Amino acid sequence: MQIYKVGGAVRDRLLGIPVTDIDWVVVGATTEEMLAKGFRPVGADFPVFLHPKSGEEYALARTERKSGRGYGGFTFHASPEVTLEEDLIRRDLTINAMAEDDQQNLTDPYHGQQDLKDRLLRHVSPAFAEDPLRVLRVARFAARYAGLGFTVAPQTLELMRQLADSGELQALTAERSWKEISRALMEDQPQIFIEVLRECGALKVLMPEVDALFGVPQPEAHHPEIDTGVHTLSVLQQSALHKLPLTVRWACLLHDLGKGLTPTEEWPRHIAHEHTGLKLIKAVNERFKAPKDCQELALLVGQYHTHGHRALELKPSTLLELLQSFDVYRRPQRFEEFIAACEMDARGRKGLEQRSYPQADYLRGAAAAARGVAVQPLLEQGFKGPELGEAIKRERLKAIKAYKEHA
Incomplete structure (x- = not known):
């Protein structure tokens, strides 16, 4: 032995x-x-x-x-x-x-030692092409070791291309795929994972909704990088630079899927992309059986990220609705993750990576104001049932109005 x-x-x-x-x-x-x-x-x-x-x-x-x-x-x-x-x-x-x-x-x-020196991710034998999971694994290793200068060997990329074309990737179970995807998103450079999948043709098989974003223009005034796919990769990269959790990174990857559905004659504007994207986010969530917290945050960020960017201009009633949607009273952490995803979206733009994001503290303050409303005095006034709910809502709206005036 x-x-x-x-x-x-x-x-x-x-x-x-x-x-x-x-x-x-x-x-x-x-x-x-x-x-x-x-x-x-x-x-x-x-x-x-x-x-x-x-x-x-x-x-x-x-x-x-x-x-x-x-x-x-x-x-x-x-x-x-x-x-x-x-x-x-x-x-x-x-x-x-x-x-x-x-x-x-x-x-x-x-x-292998020579390939370590040459910084190459190279397959061992032609049997590599027998296992479709290896496409995801190699892309994950590329994300992990990109900082050390590693790239995928051209011959290996060609085998990955063959696997993507063969239909074998569809045979992967949601559980196995998610395990690789979630690990890859938590690497230092998760955007490389998506880039490698795209380069070998696997992205359009596994996540056609993300693949469709490349080549879709956005208004240059807001997005100097123009291309929606490039922007998505930058947002994902920012989420890793800021050491954010998997929930936020997943939401960052999926937040703009609706832009892939905009008719070309409407480019570069993407009116209501937040709502059109929800069915796509849901489809990707379900395809990989993403954990519940990842699914929920991705949908919420997809729907409300433009609210986040316009936080300072929102009416108090809209702000209250936003807070209610996140259930900030019982789930404050989820709202924090939403704010983080919005900030990464704002920073994931060419030349604007270091720009401040005052909306973050403003949203935190609004949430604190709403949370500060005491229920006990309302109970003592005799409110109960649906009337109590309405009274709480009124007081929270008042608190947000006062906060907005002094912010």
């Missing part, structure tokens, strides 16, 4: 960046031997075990063969005869197909 550290742990050590997850591969062992040493089995499809003390994953060396469509369409074969090189060749990228023993001796049959 020989044990090797593999994949990301080896790659990141060689890159000199912190190692988070450690995976191990075991050559020359059987399931019975692993169980005898106290390892706990966890893999349903292939033999993966948890170490009895560290809890780290140990997998038996295995080969795989394509047997159906999609990410799950593979037959695995694990046995003591499978070599380390045979195990490594089924991995996605050369930089993930290196192994080292306990003395840090490197096994690198597919030249």
